[in-house]
Amino acid sequence: MPARVNPDVPGEPRLLRRVGKRIRDLREKRGLTMAQLGASARGVVYFQRQYVWKMETGRVAPSLSALAHFAKRLDVPLSELLRGI
Numbered sequence: 001m002p003a004r005v006n007p008d009v010p011g012e013p014r015l016l017r018r019v020g021k022r023i024r025d026l027r028e029k030r031g032l033t034m035a036q037l038g039a040s041a042r043g044v045v046y047f048q049r050q051y052v053w054k055m056e057t058g059r060v061a062p063s064l065s066a067l068a069h070f071a072k073r074l075d076v077p078l079s080e081l082l083r084g085i
Contacts (some may be wrong), residue, residue, distance in 0.1 A: 018058075
């Protein structure tokens with residue numbers, strides 16, 4: 001089960017929205033759908049479209065492995081997803 005946003009942690013909701021926006025911008029720039037981003041290049045689904053949507057809108061906190069998957073699908077280093085945030 002994905003981690004929900006904890007409103008008691010200072011700055012967490014804003015941080016998650018910024019990371020999600022960065023991922024959404026990169027996804028759209030590369031012409032990928034949410035379903036394609038959640039799947040491997042071979043089409044194996046790792047993350048459902050709904051999860052990707054929740055992550056992009058800051059409603060859930062992606063795990064480190066989820067971020068690594070998204071970075072790989074977006075063809076960017078993992079650090080690029082967090083740079084300047």
